Amino acid sequence: MSNDTPRRDFIREMVAEDAASGRFGRPICTRFPPEPNGYPHIGHAKSICLNFGIAREFGGKVHLRFDDTNPFTEDIKYVEAIKRDIRWLGFEWDEEFYASDYFERLYEIAVALVRKGKAYVDSENEEEIREHRGTVTVAGTPSRYRDRSVEENLDLLARMKAGEFPDGAHVLRAKIDLAHPNMIMRDPLLYRIRHATHYRRGDAWCIYPLYDYAHGLSDAIEGITHSLCTLEFKDNKDIYDWLVREAGFTPPPEQTEFARLVLDYTVVSKRKLLRLVNEGHVTGWDDPRLHTLSGIRRRGVTPEAIRAFADGVGVARKPARTEMAAYEHAVRNDLNMRVPRVLCVVKPLKVVITNYPEGQVEQLEASYYPHDVPKTGSRMVPFSRELYIDRDDFMEDPPKKFYRLGPGREVRLRYGYFITCTDVVKDAAGEVVELRCTYDPATRGGDSPDGRKVQGTIHWVSAAHAVDCELRLYETLFTVPDPDDVPDGQDFTSVLNPNSLTVVRGAKVEPSVAADPIGSRYQFERTGYFVSDDDSKPGALVFNRTVTLRDSWAKEKGKS
RNA sequence: UGCCCCAUCGUCCAAUGGCAGGACAGCGGUCUUUGGAUCCGCUAAUGGUGGUUCGAAUCCACCUGGGGCAACCA
Numbered sequence: 020m021s022n023d024t025p026r027r028d029f030i031r032e033m034v035a036e037d038a039a040s041g042r043f044g045r046p047i048c049t050r051f052p053p054e055p056n057g058y059p060h061i062g063h064a065k066s067i068c069l070n071f072g073i074a075r076e077f078g079g080k081v082h083l084r085f086d087d088t089n090p091f092t093e094d095i096k097y098v099e100a101i102k103r104d105i106r107w108l109g110f111e112w113d114e115e116f117y118a119s120d121y122f123e124r125l126y127e128i129a130v131a132l133v134r135k136g137k138a139y140v141d142s143e144n145e146e147e148i149r150e151h152r153g154t155v156t157v158a159g160t161p162s163r164y165r166d167r168s169v170e171e172n173l174d175l176l177a178r179m180k181a182g183e184f185p186d187g188a189h190v191l192r193a194k195i196d197l198a199h200p201n202m203i204m205r206d207p208l209l210y211r212i213r214h215a216t217h218y219r220r221g222d223a224w225c226i227y228p229l230y231d232y233a234h235g236l237s238d239a240i241e242g243i244t245h246s247l248c249t250l251e252f253k254d255n256k257d258i259y260d261w262l263v264r265e266a267g268f269t270p271p272p273e274q275t276e277f278a279r280l281v282l283d284y285t286v287v288s289k290r291k292l293l294r295l296v297n298e299g300h301v302t303g304w305d306d307p308r309l310h311t312l313s314g315i316r317r318r319g320v321t322p323e324a325i326r327a328f329a330d331g332v333g334v335a336r337k338p339a340r341t342e343m344a345a346y347e348h349a350v351r352n353d354l355n356m357r358v359p360r361v362l363c364v365v366k367p368l369k370v371v372i373t374n375y376p377e378g379q380v381e382q383l384e385a386s387y388y389p390h391d392v393p394k395t396g397s398r399m400v401p402f403s404r405e406l407y408i409d410r411d412d413f414m415e416d417p418p419k420k421f422y423r424l425g426p427g428r429e430v431r432l433r434y435g436y437f438i439t440c441t442d443v444v445k446d447a448a449g450e451v452v453e454l455r456c457t458y459d460p461a462t463r464g465g466d467s468p469d470g471r472k473v474q475g476t477i478h479w480v481s482a483a484h485a486v487d488c489e490l491r492l493y494e495t496l497f498t499v500p501d502p503d504d505v506p507d508g509q510d511f512t513s514v515l516n517p518n519s520l521t522v523v524r525g526a527k528v529e530p531s532v533a534a535d536p537i538g539s540r541y542q543f544e545r546t547g548y549f550v551s552d553d554d555s556k557p558g559a560l561v562f563n564r565t566v567t568l569r570d571s572w573a574k575e576k577g578k579s
Numbered sequence: 580u581g582c583c584c585c586a587u588c589g590u591c592c593a594a595u596g597g598c599a600g601g602a603c604a605g606c607g608g609u610c611u612u613u614g615g616a617u618c619c620g621c622u623a624a625u626g627g628u629g630g631u632u633c634g635a636a637u638c639c640a641c642c643u644g645g646g647g648c649a650a651c652c653a
Binding site: 028032052056086088091092144145148149152153154155156157158187190199201202203208213229230231234251252253254255256257276278283331332333334336337338339341342344345347348349351352355356360386389390391392420422423432433434435464465466473474475476478542546568569570571572573574575 | 581584585589603604614616645646647648649650653
């Protein structure tokens, strides 16, 4: 786990109390209950960390339960993706369950409710039911079928199950109160008819329980103690409690709500993700610009970083938005201690070292890690007469605070030599195409014996040895923190960031990385953290920028 | 408009009737063979009005503001 002394949020305090008092007479048991109809995202990660974390911290168990009660939308491919992503995050469930395995038990409970007069078959159509439910300010009115006899209800329910009726002909509803101030309690629907093939149960069933019915009872059946969900289910707690009580579960599991994670500049709803994918705004569910766990993974973020981020965000009841800076901090903080540094030139500018012997190649030792990272290792990087540096590291007419190369200036080539720019070569259009420099042979490795200081250190590669690569530079997918906060008549697609992806071809990376496997992470010194992409091939390397380095020069530039 | 939930630095989270604190961001400095990292310092908050109390961010009332609920979705 990423932390040994987890923050005591209000949920953990409650669980600690319940564990100490023995309230449930059994070990703490939580659950993660995804519906297998989409890919897990950063918001799920918070819930996973909470539920799995609590089970671990309190010596309890955690169940992975697929809430697969809607045959229209669910698919086995999503259960595989969800399992893969939970494991990637670093968690393993104690038990794996499916709500669809409880269909028989759930049906028995429904029959019992009918027998008790607590549920009835309603034969009004969808529209009538909606109308009769009333509104938030006006009470609903009972269905004309509400007072059917127990016998008739039992008969109808059995025939619904037997497949005698078409979709929509009848529903099973709890008999509570059509005037209830909580809309959820106005005789909520328990079962609907769906002649559809379920991805696990096939055609065994043609009636399917709704969320409110299946969820609480599934918790109760499994002996869940703490059922943690997001704020929007607060009103559903009434029906949750009603059902587990009517079904006779004691002590009943307790639902507690917390605020979902909302990350600035992102969207995670399945509907919106689907549109982004289908309309081609992104390349797929694992597009590195998306905050699906598959996108995050492809972007090069580690599970440890996500866990640290989730811990840092905390758990509370207040709906909140989290700044992207907090996320990026967690990512950099993790990568800083983890990945080797290598040299990569993004926009190459040729440099000829005029006093360096033609044809000579030196191998210079370059540490993989800076002095303050407790890891060791190094590789040799070739140095020769013709190099590339980044265009951004040269200015013909540099301002005072620009510490890099300019005419007549001396800088250090990282792990290399001090060089001084003597000439600037331009093409017919006046663009700088080459720099001519001299090097100081006494500064090999980057130190000058005479104690002479240079302002700047820049990265470089040897022109003849560097490997061409493609860089994919990502920015936020949206231009505004809240992509749903747009003028009337527009939606989140109107605030897509046209610069969310910049593909750089012809970048030059040092040869040491040429044969590394896909998924290898690096810091390209002074540029950012990168990971080799799934598309990367030997001879056609592709790197995703996971996150930039903090850049105080960019800030300084912005001031003027 | 009925019911429910919520309200602390710019952001996120603490303080559980007794000195409002941490993290991120920002600003300034230190250090530096990454304008990275580190280290140091600074800025910055209890939505409002009443009440209870020796004492209120905390308890109560009202107000204001934000969010959720009227799918045969979850």
